Amino acid sequence: MTATTYLYVPGDTPARFGKALRSGTDAVVLDLEDAVVAARKDEARELVARWVAACDPAGVELWVRVNPGELGERDIRAVAAPELTGIWLPKVESALEVEEAGRVLADCGAGHARISALVETAAGLLALPEIARAAGIRFLQLGEVDLAADLGIEIDDSAEQLLFARSQVVTVSAAAGIEPPVAAVSVNFTDPTTFEAETRRLRRLGFAGRACIHPRQLAPVRDVFTPTPAEVGHAEDILHRLAAAPSGVGVDARGHLIDEAVARSARRTVARAPRPGPGSGP
Template identity: 45%
Template structure:
């Protein structure tokens, strides 16, 4: 991942761009990544203020989380947003309502801005936030956009466009989630980032819905409040027991292969084959 650790984040904390008093606190919140929001969280008359505050944060970024900016997709704001935030300290941008044509425009603008700012070509990563029917239907093309390192999903906007009325478990959107997970895996991207939990005070619900996202193939989630970060990080971090079990599975198969066998049976009676070990290796890769 450009401008940051190769380990993709588990938690992406939104912070309103124009609330600069919250920026440094967000960076030190324990979130792996912070998204300075120049879009939905910012009133129309505060867009310029938000750009200035984000640029100020990037001038002297405090040690802590990687910093991203969520830009506006509307042409009236997109160019100014990108021009304000491109810098060596910026990990990348989140592009809402991501569709192939918009991503192509973002790539072109970023290329020019990187040259002007002395940023290495292609260093500014993009997370494509899928919030439209076209974005979901053309997700394979979205994944092929050269700067896209990860997909996100904005279910509130998407549900509105599709005229869905999701229940508390968002069952009506599970098909979309699977499509996003499949497209990410097929394109070799990091597993996608799940949507926010709007019940910011309900820790039990946050844990349950984040665990569901983990089971569905997501490995990160956006957060609206710092209090959500510890729960999200905990769910997406393997427990010591999971790490121990994964390590044992790898050892069992390795020993079987040394003896010329393709599979093995562990002490509990479970079949261990390369597919099982692949899942175990993924657990170890996520361990921090």
């Protein structure tokens, strides 16, 4: 099953690295950018590089959010390791930035590592179609706080001011044939009801996971992005009925028309279903 929870950890807090790995998240994101003050960038880079090189992730994805520009190249060269899943590249405004990061990874023997581009400016938003098609991209993200500041917009509780940008990143991801985008963080970890409702809106918009800044956010994100047994059963029934239909259309158990477009959504639901773990079963 594709990762849905991505837990940020500041790169200068090594005591929290292992805790994050054991938190139940699908992916750990060691942050060398915003979470680390300038005076500690070098120290954080060394701490993260050492930990990633020695880590046994046991199935958890390991990502590192690097810094932009020249500092980011030093970050990439330091953290490139066999266990690294990939890097989160901030402030991306062109496909060339992604491709250059990919060349650095390959030069360091980490050609397997993927890239997630964070788009955080108006220029990056306009370049989304090209960025989405850059070599090495696995999925896109929006840096919504920075983007709002660059656009000069004020975000209220509905976040409707971000609808255009959110729809854009979903659309270009689908057009480029890459994974759906991962939703941006929320600083709200004390009100799980509001956080879950917000995350559910993002899922309906087409996002396929969410970055988290606190372990309390993991459960609601997983609940939102993991289909229920009833949803999986309905999706499987749709696929069965369409396969058995004498033509290219059929009718589901609710009496609704089903065709290949409906089947595509059903396949996505089945693909997101949790897989039985070792030893599970009756």
